[in-house]
Amino acid sequence: MTTERAAAQNPDSVPDSVLDRFYGVIPAGGTGTRLWPLSRAAAPKFLHDLTGSGSTLIRATYDRLRPLCGGRTMVVTGIAHRRAVLKQLPEIEDRDLVLESEPKDSAAAIGLAAAILHQRNPDTIMGSFAADQVITPVEVFQAAVREAIHTAAQGYIVTIGIEPTHPSTGFGYIRAGAALDVPGAPSAHAVIEFVEKPSEEVALGYLDSGSYSWNAGMFVAPVALMLKHLEANEPVLYEGLTEIAAAWDTPRRVEVARRVWPGLPKIAIDYAVAEPAAAEGDVAMIPGSFSWDDVGDFAAIGRLNPATENRELKVMGEGARVFSENASGIVVSDTKRVIALIGIKDVVIVDTPDALLVTTKEHAQEVKKAVEHLRASGDTDVL
Known part of the structure; x- marks a missing residue:
């Protein structure tokens, strides 16, 4: 002892x-x-x-x-x-x-x-x-x-x-x-x-x-x-x-x-x-x-962020310009681009100046596959 x-x-x-x-x-x-x-x-x-x-x-x-x-x-x-x-x-x-x-x-x-x-x-x-x-x-x-x-x-x-x-x-x-x-x-x-x-x-x-x-x-x-x-x-x-x-x-x-x-x-x-x-x-x-x-994917971000005015859709990003109609999920915007969502459920959209991700909460864990592909193809400028 x-x-x-x-x-x-x-x-x-x-x-x-x-x-x-x-x-x-x-x-x-x-x-x-x-x-x-x-x-x-x-x-x-x-x-x-x-x-x-x-x-x-x-x-x-x-x-x-x-x-x-x-x-x-x-x-x-x-x-x-x-x-x-x-x-x-x-x-x-x-x-x-x-x-x-x-x-x-x-x-x-x-x-x-x-x-x-x-x-x-x-x-x-x-x-x-x-x-x-x-x-x-x-x-x-x-x-x-x-x-x-x-x-x-x-x-x-x-x-x-x-x-x-x-x-x-x-x-x-x-x-x-x-x-x-x-x-x-x-x-x-x-x-x-x-x-x-x-x-x-x-x-x-x-x-x-x-x-x-x-x-x-x-x-x-x-x-x-x-x-x-x-x-x-x-x-x-x-x-x-x-x-x-x-x-x-x-x-x-x-x-x-x-x-x-x-x-x-x-x-x-x-x-x-x-x-x-x-x-x-x-x-x-x-x-x-x-x-x-541990904030492992975008579905986690959706869980962790407080409800917005549209309870079905959570929007992140200062000055994000998002219009939605009968849509749910999460949008993260780092641009001034207008994003319009109509009739789409559990979507994940991440908009940055040089890369755009569109997936669903169900497939959020698979985003790393895109990263692996980009790295293998030499597109490391966006990684």
Whole structure:
């Protein structure tokens, strides 16, 4: 039993100052191919206001975390997004903006953040939350994260499992085990295993059992424990990340990162850390009863946006010029072109200056096929 976990036996051993050790990490990557042509390589979905709230997804993510970490936040994103991210988050200090020269998947992104934070203070507890998720109500989310921080302080890698609302085949699942006795975290449970995306029949069984939650990729953990499992399971990746981290707050940052980063292996954090850690009993879960959406396609945007004057048709875009008669669906317009819809149901129209998408909500998940075709045919100027 670790010292941290042994402390869980004594409620008085967990001071409120444990929250002072918390540092937020926001991985901001991916291009959101199912949201093309609105989301593109140069302007991925986390840089857009997709909910009609007046706030981009990355800004909303930062604002959710700020009351928990007091602004102690690190963002991991691509070099091409540096200016746009800083425009959205001017509070981020240069040393807390981690720029990837090329995407290396989540283990490298989250692992580098952990390594840098460990270099500065090995007692840090980090919380990784993707930049492109929509969560409400914020207060319920924050309460779950507080429980996760207290649980992490006892020597666990903690994931926040989302209470499933339907038998989704598009998400991975987390199987919960016995309740844990953690001061400050009454809903903490052990994690038995992580499960890959299931068939619909299997997902129905998960839903009926009540023992499974959606895996939203939210992790709260002591940076030392995160790195321990990374070193055990991906030693080459661990070695490269620690080399970059050692130089991060020195004048050698750029030189070392440019030399080491391109050679790092690509692997997801689930495979590199979470799954093997769960097998060793080092993973816990806090159930999240808040509403969560990863805005995976245009049908999701339709669900998330408030009703317009025409309840059947949701329109997004400043100054959008849309006429509709007996029509339903969603229109996203980035032009001044007039769009007229007559007698058409569940349509999805995305109008930009150089690309037009027309599909239906039913086929919204298939938009990525158009992106793949355009890339294969060399039409990368619109991607």
